Structures are given as structure tokens and as C-alpha cells.
Amino acid sequence: xxxxxxxxxxxxxxxxxxxxxxxxxxxxxxxxxxxxxxxxxxxxxxxxxxxxxxxxxxxxxxxxxxxxxxxxxxxxxxxxxxxxxxxxxxxxxxxxxxxxxxxxxxxxxxxxxxxxxxxxxxxxxxxxxxxxxxxxxxxxxxxxxxxxxxxxxxxxxxxxxxxxxxxxxxxxxxxxxxxxxxxxxxxxxxxxxxxxxxxxxxxxxxxxxxxxxxxxxxxxxxxxxxxxxxxxxxxxxxxxxxxxxxxxxxxxxxxxxxxxxxxxxxxxxxxxxxxxxxxxxxxxxxxxxxxxxxxxxxxxxxxxxxxxxxxxxxxxxxxxxxxxxxxxxxxxxxxxxxxxxxxxxxxxxxxxxxxxxxxxxxxxxxxxxxxxxxxxxxxxxxxxxxxxxxxxxxxxxxxxxxxxxx
Amino acid sequence: xxxxxxxxxxxxxxxxxxxxxxxxxxxxxxxxxxxxxxxxxxxxxxxxxxxxxxxxxxxxxxxxxxxxxxxxxxxxxxxxxxxxxxxxxxxxxxxxxxxxxxxxxxxxxxxxxxxxxxxxxxxxxxxxxxxxxxxxxxxxxxxxxxxxxxxxxxxxxxxxxxxxxxxxxxxxxxxxxxxxxxxxxxxxxxxxxxxxxxxxxxxxxxxxxxxxxxxxxxxxxxxxxxxxxxx
Numbered sequence: 001x002x003x004x005x006x007x008x009x010x011x012x013x014x015x016x017x018x019x020x021x022x023x024x025x026x027x028x029x030x031x032x033x034x035x036x037x038x039x040x041x042x043x044x045x046x047x048x049x050x051x052x053x054x055x056x057x058x059x060x061x062x063x064x065x066x067x068x069x070x071x072x073x074x075x076x077x078x079x080x081x082x083x084x085x086x087x088x089x090x091x092x093x094x095x096x097x098x099x100x101x102x103x104x105x106x107x108x109x110x111x112x113x114x115x116x117x118x119x120x121x122x123x124x125x126x127x128x129x130x131x132x133x134x135x136x137x138x139x140x141x142x143x144x145x146x147x148x149x150x151x152x153x154x155x156x157x158x159x160x161x162x163x164x165x166x167x168x169x170x171x172x173x174x175x176x177x178x179x180x181x182x183x184x185x186x187x188x189x190x191x192x193x194x195x196x197x198x199x200x201x202x203x204x205x206x207x208x209x210x211x212x213x214x215x216x217x218x219x220x221x222x223x224x225x226x227x228x229x230x231x232x233x234x235x236x237x238x239x240x241x242x243x244x245x246x247x248x249x250x251x252x253x254x255x256x257x258x259x260x261x262x263x264x265x266x267x268x269x270x271x272x273x274x275x276x277x278x279x280x281x282x283x284x285x286x287x288x289x290x291x292x293x294x295x296x297x298x299x300x301x302x303x304x305x306x307x308x309x310x311x312x313x314x315x316x317x318x319x320x321x322x323x324x325x326x327x328x329x330x331x332x333x334x335x336x337x338x339x340x341x342x343x344x345x346x347x348x349x350x351x352x353x354x355x356x357x358x359x360x361x362x363x364x365x366x367x368x369x370x371x372x373x374x375x376x377x378x379x380x381x382x383x384x385x386x387x388x389x390x391x392x393x394x395x396x397x398x399x400x401x402x403x404x405x406x
Numbered sequence: 407x408x409x410x411x412x413x414x415x416x417x418x419x420x421x422x423x424x425x426x427x428x429x430x431x432x433x434x435x436x437x438x439x440x441x442x443x444x445x446x447x448x449x450x451x452x453x454x455x456x457x458x459x460x461x462x463x464x465x466x467x468x469x470x471x472x473x474x475x476x477x478x479x480x481x482x483x484x485x486x487x488x489x490x491x492x493x494x495x496x497x498x499x500x501x502x503x504x505x506x507x508x509x510x511x512x513x514x515x516x517x518x519x520x521x522x523x524x525x526x527x528x529x530x531x532x533x534x535x536x537x538x539x540x541x542x543x544x545x546x547x548x549x550x551x552x553x554x555x556x557x558x559x560x561x562x563x564x565x566x567x568x569x570x571x572x573x574x575x576x577x578x579x580x581x582x583x584x585x586x587x588x589x590x591x592x593x594x595x596x597x598x599x600x601x602x603x604x605x606x607x608x609x610x611x612x613x614x615x616x617x618x619x620x621x622x623x624x625x626x627x628x629x630x631x632x633x634x635x636x637x
Contacts, residue, residue, distance in 0.1 A: 007529065018511055313509050319468060320569065321496020321524040323489045399468045403507065 008330055012337040015306075023338060026302040029295025030342030030382065031349060034375045036288035038350025042365040043357065044281030049366050051273040061100070061230040061267060062133065063240055065093075065247070067222070068260040083222035084251060084260040087210065090127070090226045092246060098239035100231045103127035103134075104223040106213050112162060112206055113178040119165040123179055123206045125213020125223075131190075133229045141173035141188030144209050152211040156184040159203035160192040180217045184208060236267040285371075292378065295342065296386035303335050303390035314394050315402025328395040335387020336380050343379025347372055414480070415577060415609050416442040416465060421474035421484075423460050423632075434460040435471070436632040442625075444576070445607040447600070449614060449623035457632040459581060462613045466499055466579040467491045479576070496524050500570025500608075504582035506562040508554040514565050515540070515550040521573040539568035543598055560591035567598055577609045578602070584619050596622040 016023035067084045090104040106125040111118050128149045131137055144155045156177065163172045172186045184206075193202050214220055230239035240263050247261050307314070314327055322330075354365045423435035434457045442448050452458040463469040464476060467483055470491070476484040483494060500521075501507070508517045515536050522532035540550060543564035545557075554562050563583060570578050580599065584592035600622055603610050614620050628636040 007523065014511065312507070313511075316507050316509055317520065317524075318492060319466075319495060319501050319507070320521040321492050323492045323524075325489075326524060400463050403468070403503070 005333065008333040009337055011330070012334040015334060016338060016341070022302065023341075026298050027295070027338055027342030027345065029298040030292065030339050030379055031295075031346040033288060033290075033292030033295045034343050034346025034379055035349035035353060036291050037285055037375055037378075038347055038367070038371055039353040039357065039365075040284035040288050041281055041371040042350075042354035042367040043363055044277060044284050045368065046358075046363060046365040047280065048274060048277030050364055051277055052270060061233050061236050061239075063228040063230060063236060063243065064264040064266065065089075065226040065228065065243060066262045066264070067224075068258070068262055083220070085223050085226055086221065087214070087223060089247060089250060090223065092250060093226060093228055093243055096239065096242045096246060098230055098235040098242050100229045101129040101132055102226055102228045103130045104210050105130075105225040105227060106210060106218055106220070106223050107225075108213075108218055110179050110206075110217070112158075112166065114166045114175060117166045119162055121159075121162050121204050121206055123208060123213070123217065125210040125217070126207050127210055129229075130207060130227075133227050136193060137191050138188040139191045140171060141186070143188055143207075149209040149211060152215050153209060154182060154184045154212060154216070155187045155208065157188040157190060157207045158186055159190050159205040161201055161204040162206055163189050179206065179208070182216050230267075233267055236265050240265050289378075292382055296339070296382040299335055299339055299383060300386035300390060302338075303331060303387050304393070306334070307331065307390045307394040310394075311397065311402050311405040314397050315399050315405065318397070318399035319403060324395040327397075328391045331391030331394050332384060332387050335391065336383035339379045339383025339387070340376070343376055346379070347375055350375075413444040414441055415444045415446075415478070416440065416611075417477040418464075419475045419477075421461075421464065421471045421476060423457075423464065423469075424472045434632055435464070438474070438632075438634060440627065440634065442609060442611065444609055445603070446625055447603045447610045447612070447623045449612040449620040449626045450629060451614060451617070451620050451626060452629035453615060456629045458613050458615075458629045460632075461629060462579055462581050462611070465611060466501060467494050492524075496521055496573070498576050500567075500573070500575035500578045502563065502566045502570050502578060502580040502583045504585035506554070506559070506566050506586070508562055508565060508569075510554055513551045513553055514545065514557065517554065517565060518569045518572050521569065525573055527573075535572055536568070539572040540565070542571070542602075543568045558591075559586055560594060563587060563591075563595055564598060567595075567602070571602060571606070571608065575608065577611065579611050579613075581613045582615070583612070584614070584616065589618075592619060 065085065085104075087104055090102050093099055094102045103126050108123050109120060110123040111120050112123070128144055128146045131143050138157060141157070143157050144153065148155050156179070158172060166172065166177065167175070172189055175186050176183050177186060178184070190203065190205070190207070196202050208217070210223065228239060228243065230236040243263055244259065248259060251260055253260060317327060351367060354367050357363055358365045418438050418440040421435055421438040422433070425432045425434055438461065450458045450461060460469070464471050467478070471484055474484065475482055478494065478498065483491065486494070508514075509520070512520070515533065518536035518539055519529075519532045522535060523529075527535070537547070537550070545561060545564055545568065549557055549561070554565070557565070563586075578599070583599075584595055587595060596619060599610055599612070602608050610623070612620065612623050620626055626636075627634050
């Protein structure tokens with residue numbers, strides 16, 4: 001290399017140091033642009049992750065089967081109004097090749113009583129496979145097993161909110177509570193998982209075997225919901241098809257009739273939500289990129305001014321032997337360094353804004369290394385792109401005319 | 407010096423220069439023939455607008471003639487590319503201008519190092535050579551890091567000479583070098599040129615309209631209306 005690049009960079013910094021205010025104002029567009037990109041992408045990524053977490057918290061590779069809606073005198077009810085799903089349906093579904101496990105559910109609001117304390121909560125009849133499907137382990141005691149499920153045992157596993165409300169700091173395992181005037185022995189406490197995306201306290205729950213629920217509490221032979229875990233994420237679509245085919249067959253639905261049930265594929269919902277969040281991120285980043293563009297135009301403008309101001313200097317450099325490429329390189333490095341400098345300041349500001357948003361607002365922001373690297377590359381690219389024309393103009397000056405310039 | 411005195415450094419054959427401004431052609435130089443030998447101290451005199459600066463621009467490879475041939479150390483440079491001309495300026499020619507033409511945002515030493523940077527000389531080596539050149543023109547070491555506007559006009563012109571000789575140029579082109587200096591500083595500066603010419607056998611081409619300054623040269627030409635009228 002004829003003119004070491006470090007000296008060019010050093011020279012660029014000297015140039016900016018002589019015009020501190022002008023250099024700072026020039027980079028302001030890039031600073032704001034990069035800071036906007038960093039902040040908006042971190043908000044977008046945070047939103048995306050929140051949606052994904054909320055959906056993942058519902059269970060792994062989860063499919064939810066609800067009874068269909070009914071039509072009474074022209075009034076169409078919502079999903080879940082029919083009593084078409086049974087425990088036998090759940091057992092049949094369990095045997096499908098794409099299905100790993102299932103849990104049938106019935107939920108009712110009941111008062112749970114222990115000695116002088118009572119608490120109104122959601123009592124859920126479910127299968128022993130519930131902790132696997134929902135990825136929701138117990139922290140004290142244990143969940144009820146298949147045998148307790150099959151024999152309609154009077155056992156219950158409670159959420160932490162119920163445990164706190166009834167037992168305070170005591171260990172609830174081993175105590176007897178009354179639900180619907182039926183005694184239940186508490187055999188476990190679920191791990192605290194907090195509120196869901198809709199603001200519901202998920203720990204305010206009591207889980208009992210579904211058979212116990214059907215026989216001793218609800219007195220019904222049908223279930224509200226069947227949750228199914230597919231063998232893998234890619235099997236969710238296949239499982240959905242197999243379940244639909246099986247239930248249509250079991251419910252004797254003729255080909256031209258609609259289903260009397262509804263299968264929701266949570267993986268699909270997660271993917272849709274994920275891509276929505278991604279589009280949101282891209283949109284925000286595109287808006288921020290416009291600021292970068294404006295910043296780039298600012299750099300081009302100031303570099304053109306700089307070339308005019310330094311015409312004589314360019315002439316002197318040419319007189320002592322600088323070639324076209326030397327001048328081109330010098331001005332390109334100056335514009336790139338200026339832009340990069342703005343980019344680095346912008347990243348600092350963007351990270352600060354992102355942290356501040358996380359701190360003072362309910363929005364959760366996530367900052368990964370990718371937008372930072374992309375911002376650095378982009379700011380250098382802006383410097384090169386918008387600096388090229390002024391640099392080209394400088395390198396094509398006639399040395400005699402440049403030397404004559406006052 | 408005497409051993410090289412007859413070696414031709416510059417030979418101009420029928421050089422012409424026409425400037426075009428719209429439809430108007432202005433003939434600045436007409437059929438110039440000139441030979442300059444190595445180690446000569448040569449002056450080009452002429453009134454303002456006579457064409458002497460145009461001639462110097464061509465001699466200094468800053469501009470190219472519109473007709474004729476220019477041989478610099480036996481190489482025809484009249485049709486070379488701009489980059490090749492830059493290379494020749496960098497290796498063979500040093501410039502001293504009337505307005506000093508130092509880069510104001512660079513320190514004195516950085517100004518002197520400049521031709522060496524473009525020649526690809528490592529910075530450390532360039533720095534040593536620049537210091538040597540500055541000592542030769544009597545610029546004190548404690549002024550090396552000053553900026554041009556922090557030293558006098560006479561000193562600035564000596565820095566310009568240091569820049570012209572730092573890369574061991576075989577030719578120095580001085581365009582009205584004393585134009586911005588008083589008579590004392592002018593004589594001092596011309597003494598430096600004489601010293602360089604005597605000690606280093608550098609060919610010096612001096613463009614001036616002042617007879618006192620031209621008197622330092624050993625050979626003279628007078629340019630009038632684009633012609634050499636007296637040799």
C-alpha cells in the first residue's frame with residue numbers, strides 16, 4: 001500500500017477535530033438513524049420473543065381440540081358449546097402415530113376449603129400426562145399418576161396462588177381440602193409460572209384426575225378440551241390431519257357435513273405470530289433506515305463542501321505526486337470514518353434507549369449482536385456510498401486549476 | 407557537477423498550448439523549443455500573461471501541451487496518463503510556489519513528509535528524511551510540529567523548499583518563490599536555492615518577473631506573448 005490506510009484514518013480524525021461542531025452535526029443523521037434501528041429492532045425482537053414465549057408456555061407442539069359450535073334456531077354458538085368430545089376420543093387420539101401424548105380437560109370454578117380458609121379457583125380435571133404436555137412440573141410432592149387417573153382417586157395438585165391463599169407459607173402436601181364438598185388429598189404443588197399473555201394468573205389452579213372430575217364434581221360424560229402433544233414440531237400438521245380424520249370417523253360425520261369439533265394448531269399460531277412480529281420489526285427498521293438515508297445525504301453534502309474548501313490542498317497533494325486513487329481513497333476514508341463514528345455513537349445511544357424503554361415501560365426489549373454488526377456495516381456502507389461522488393469529484397480535479405483555487 | 411553538466415534533463419520540441427473557452431481559442435504558448443541541462447540554474451522571465459506560468463506547468467508535468475513533444479530525462483512525457491505524470495512529479499520534480507502552498511491543517515513536518523508518503527516510503531523513514539530536509543533549510547527542530555500559520559512567510563517558503571528536496575528530486579520548479587517575501591527574505595531564500603544547486607546538483611527552474619531574483623540563475627530565457635524572445 002502506497003499511503004498507509006492508518007495514516008489516512010488518522011488524517012480523517014484530524015480533519016474532524018478541526019471542525020468538531022460541523023462533524024458532529026453531520027453525523028447526527030447517522031447517529032439518530034442507527035440509534036433508531038437499534039432501539040426499534042430491540043423492541044421488535046422483544047415483542048417477538050414475548051409472543052413466542054407466551055405461545056411456548058402453552059405447551060410443546062401443542063394441538064388443542066375443542067367441541068364444535070351449535071346452531072339453535074339460527075343462533076350460532078361459539079366453539080366449545082357442544083358436548084361432542086369424550087374421554088374415549090382422547091384415548092383413541094393417543095394411539096395415533098403422530099401423537100406423543102394427550103390430556104383431556106374439564107375446567108370448573110369451585111370453592112376450595114381448608115379448615116377456616118377458602119379460596120375460589122379454577123378446578124381442572126385433567127390427565128396424568130398434563131405436566132408433560134404443558135411443560136409444567138411440580139416443585140413439591142408429585143403429580144397424580146395414570147392409576148390415580150383411571151381409578152378416579154381423590155387427589156389434587158395445586159398451583160402456588162392457591163397454596164399461598166390457603167396455607168400461607170406451610171407446605172400444602174399431605175393436607176386434605178374440600179372441593180364441591182368432596183375431600184381431596186393434596187399430593188403436589190405446581191411450579192409457579194406467573195401470568196399468561198392475557199393477564200390471567202396461571203398459578204390460580206387446582207388439578208385433579210379427569211375421571212374424578214367427571215364422576216364426582218361435574219357429573220358429566222364429556223370433556224371441555226383435549227390437549228394433544230405431537231411427536232415433534234414438524235409433526236403437528238400431520239397430527240392435526242390424523243386427529244380430524246379420526247374424530248370424523250368416531251363421530252360418524254358424513255363427508256358433506258362440517259366437523260363437530262375444532263382443532264387448533266398452536267405451532268401454526270406461533271409461526272404466524274412470529275412472522276407478524278418479524279414484519280413489524282422489518283417495518284420499524286425500514287422507517288429507521290430512512291433516517292440513515294437522510295444522514296447519508298448529510299454526509300454527501302458536507303463532503304462536497306469539504307472538497308470545495310480543500311481544492312487547493314487537493315492541488316498541492318497532486319503536485320507532490322498524489323494519484324487519482326490516492327485522493328479518491330482519502331476522501332472515501334474520511335466519509336466512511338465520519339459515518340462509522342456516527343454509527344458507533346448511534347449504537348451507544350440505541351442501546352441506551354433500548355435499556356431505558358425496558359426500564360421505564362412494560363415493553364420488553366432484546367438486543368442481539370446482529371443489528372449492532374449490521375448497523376456498523378451499514379454506516380460504513382453509507383459513508384462509502386454517499387462519499388463516493390464527492391471523492392470522485394476531488395480525484396478528477398485538474399492540478400493546475402486546483403492549485404490556482406483561492 | 408561538472409561531469410553532468412551536459413546531460414540533457416529537459417528538451418521541448420515545438421511545444422504549443424491552446425486553451426479553449428467555448429468557441430474562443432487562446433494560444434498561450436507558440437512553438438517553444440528549449441533544452442535544459444542537468445544542474446543548471448535556469449530562469450524564465452516574462453511579464454504577467456506572457457505564458458511563463460503555462461510553460462512552467464508543462465515543464466512541471468502539471469499540464470500537457472496541445473502540440474509538440476516534451477522529453478524529460480529522455481522520456482516523452484507529453485502524452486502520458488495523469489497517473490504516470492503524478493508518478494513523475496513524485497519522483498523527479500519538486501515545487502516551490504509563490505503562495506508557499508503548504509497544507510494548513512498539516513504540521514510542518516507532515517507537509518514535508520507528504521511526497522514521501524505518496525512514494526510509499528514507510529512513515530519512520532519519511533520522518534527522518536523530512537527532519538534532514540528541514541535542517542538543510544535551517545528550520546529549527548522545535549518548529550517541526552507547528553502549523554504553517556504559526557511560522558513566518560520566509561520560514562514557510564523554506565519549508566516548501568524542504569518539501570521540494572525531501573525526495574531527492576532532480577528538478578525544482580520555483581514559480582515566483584519570492585513574490586510574497588521582502589527583499590531580505592528574498593535574498594535569503596535565493597541563497598538556499600543556490601546552495602541546493604551547488605551542493606546537490608539539482609536543476610532549478612525559476613519563474614520570475616524580477617530581474618534581481620533572476621540574477622541568481624546562470625541561464626535565462628524571456629517569454630513574451632507565448633514565444634521565447636531572448637535566450
